[in-house]
Amino acid sequence: MAELLKLNVQERTKLGKGPNRRLRAAGMVPGIYYNAKGANLPVQVELVPLEKAYAQVGNSQVFELVIEKDGKTETMPALLWRIRNEPILGFPEHVDFFGVDLDSEIKVSVPFELVGSAPGEKAGGTLQVLRDTVEVVCKPMSIPETITIDISGLEIMDSVHLEDINFPEGVVPTFEENYAVITVAPKAEESEAEEGEEEAAEETAEATEE
Template sequence: MSNENQLSVEKRVRVGKGPVRDVRAEGFVPGIYYDAKGENIPVKVREVPLTKLYEKVGKAHVFTLKIESEGQITEKPVFIWQISRHAYKKQIMHVDFYGVDLNKPIRVMVPVNVTGKAPGLILGGVVQIFRDKIELECLPLEIPETVTVDVSSMNINDTVHISSLPLPQGVKAVYGDDNFAVVGVVPPASETEAEAATGEAAPAAGA
């Protein structure tokens, strides 16, 4: 995966509530670039290109931030850490860019995508995604777009746990001792409800 996406921003000289209001009045979104080394750079960016980039890369994919200051441009590999929006408008109020070292692994949340048709569906089963996102650890430029789970061979009560997810080389799931289920084919709702009702109606021991 190449770092082909780019976003141009300008360094902000003035900071504080007043200057931030002025930045927004000029049609910019105020933001901050920061990294693990402690570097912090106040920036401003046009909302339209920021919105388009965010729709493309989300919060889990690295791109090049081009910071202009006094006629000089510095390029930083980053991902979007946080976007704050207006309470009731679509307007973006603030953005945080987090700088990464391309040679050091990072942890990010990546969405789960299901493909295929499970045989269990023929018997009335339902494909259920227990975790729509999972945490992965890998180098910044190796982050996959999604984690794809093929359910083509799954019958009712079959599950795919995080330890058995198909992941690209160099990418690993983060889960500790909890080998939780990510996707499963569950019985029809009517059967599940009937079992629950039977369990609730069961007499107490010694009755």
């Protein structure tokens, strides 16, 4: 198993808006660590290491959370579950960590990554990304960084549906319907022309009925 990123956090003993404001002013971010059994522990983490960790693992890659509590440290596999950003300046103001059981499957969202170049786009069509993430079920260490979609064969009016995508072994998408993820829409003038032809056909049909 590859060496995992480590992020140090400390137990947060002073709770509430006032202490949290003082933490942020000191370059710290308040947060909560939730373990796999549902228990939680208030924690605090330095802003810069948190930002660096998020840039590397995002929301879906396992890392080692080193928790300092009562003069001892405990290392737990975890995910950066949620980061809430300050609405104006955009810096992290709260973070939720989620402890995982490496032997149990979990449900996470993984981003798509497009590779190749669509001939339909070169022909004047518009490549439309309808979904940029997919929810999958797998064990924590099997979570892929991205799900790759090859668009090199897409012509105008072609689409890629979820069932067309190759998922890594042990990674199963969750869905109720086989929805489209990528499509190449026709040129605007072509779409307008088609709409005009449809309207003309409808008017002709109505006139014939009369």
